[in-house]
Amino acid sequence: MLLGASSLILSAGLPAATVQAENLTIAFIDALSGPFAATGLGSGRELKHAVEKFLNGKEVAGEKLEVEFLELDGKINPKESLVQLQNAISQGAKYIFHNSGSSVGHALVGAINKHNKRNPDNRVLYLNYGAIDPALTGSKCSFWHFMIDANVDMKVSALVDEIAKDKSVKKAFIIGQDYSFGKAFSAAAKKYLADKRPDIEIVGDQLHPIGKVKDFTPYAQKILRSKADVVMTGNWGADMINLAKSVKEIGTEANIYGIYAYGPGVSAVVGESGLGKLSIVTQGHINPPNTPEWAAYTDEFLAKHPGNDMSNERTVYGVQMLGEAFVKAGSTDPLKVAFALEDLEFTTISGDKVVMRGKDHQMQMPLQVMAHAKDGLKYDFDQSGYGVITTSSIPLENNTLETSCEMQRPS
Known part of the structure; x- marks a missing residue:
């Protein structure tokens, strides 16, 4: 081996x-x-x-x-x-x-x-x-x-649907990892914001090196200076944890919308600062387990x-x-x-x-909208007392998008 x-x-x-x-x-x-x-x-x-x-x-x-x-x-x-x-x-x-x-x-x-x-x-x-x-x-x-x-388009479309419900949102900041996924997230965010809330101004569209940034303070400062009402991110793993640390330390009034902004490492770091401010669109069921x-x-x-x-x-x-x-x-x-x-x-x-x-x-598949929470949890993350709870569900039919695939099948 x-x-x-x-x-x-x-x-x-x-x-x-x-x-x-x-x-x-x-x-x-x-x-x-x-x-x-x-x-x-x-x-x-x-x-x-x-x-x-x-x-x-x-x-x-x-x-x-x-x-x-x-x-x-x-x-x-x-x-x-x-x-x-x-x-x-x-x-x-x-x-x-x-x-x-x-x-x-x-x-x-x-x-x-x-x-x-x-x-x-x-x-x-x-x-x-x-x-x-x-x-x-x-x-x-x-x-x-x-x-x-x-896929990214399915999740970001649902994410923008959530943002679009809040008519007070006027400015959005997009941040992600600089590789194919992060670029696809950015493209989808801009596309669906333009389609569903063209009045929202994109005040930041930032890509950063994947897995190489330990201190996201410069990025958090850009978010703060932009006066964004919402931050949209596809960050995951260590890059989500480190982004969350810096955003928490510098402080921002912006609500955060992500697709991997929860789970081991992340929910514990976000802690109290994310209550009422952090939303996620994802698959599956955590709280309640369904x-x-x-x-x-x-x-x-x-x-x-x-x-x-x-x-x-x-x-x-x-x-x-x-x-x-x-x-x-x-x-x-x-x-x-x-x-x-x-x-x-x-x-x-x-x-x-x-x-x-x-x-x-x-x-x-159906998707779930979840909120960062500490009450009503059967399962938290990292034994921190913080996790996510489902606030609404999006049926499969509402997540179905067209495809450009031209499948080549074996004869």
Whole structure:
């Protein structure tokens, strides 16, 4: 095994005399070191738990799956991630899960397209639950890629709908990370503000280096000087935590609207200063957990991983969806499973109906508007007493956008 990789055989505990087992290797490629390691390690923990619950031991065409789970450190670097992709393939992985970094997402799509064309007997499928540049299900869409999260355009459209409700908002400041995702967030913010609230003046449109800024004070000062009524940000991980610290320290009357401005590290840092001022649009259910089954699943995860948090429900969507496709296809062959995933509709453990749209492989799902809160929480983050609570829900039908994808399918 190459350096930067760890693996775990998830034993199904099956009597060998009564059932045949099929070995299945799943790889997770993400940041397991560096400034975004906390995000990657947390995401991997949640993914592994979902695989244990929904795939390991699952019966497919009369055989029960025995899953090997690989964790590979891509460091949110396209080149490093491609090295780990080859590592995963060499160890027999058929399914590649990935969360952080749209630049990595683009690299994985390109490499998997080439690999599958050259190796029709050894194809792999890419299940993406966090690299949400809309181009990945638009102009750069691929038959071998499925997006399990709402893309940037879907989330920002919903975010602007929330901002548009407040007629006192006259000025907006946009800030994000300087790579494909941050640029897509900025473009979407400007587009939907122009469409839905053309009276709002954009007083700042700032990109900063990803993962390199420790002190966001200069950016916070720009926000303060702009006299913005709202700040819109797609920042995530360490960049969201550090931005939140600086905005809190310098003080601003602006309300903050984000899509990753919550969770481990962030909610605790924001603390009291975010009450009544911080809103998020995201998928899934945290407070309230929406169904007894989802609450039980979350409680089991937290008991197994004390001191950690559950914040990526889309991880569970993806694993559930894959299991449903295995059964529908009667196989774990990536080509058969890819066709089975197209237009697959199912109900998640938290009670949401979701659909994997066939024409672009973009999951269609409800979204939730959440507020930073300390009251009414079943689950907080970092044992801080702060978390998020759902204030309204946006049905799937209201999140459906057109696509520019022209899918090339294998013959």
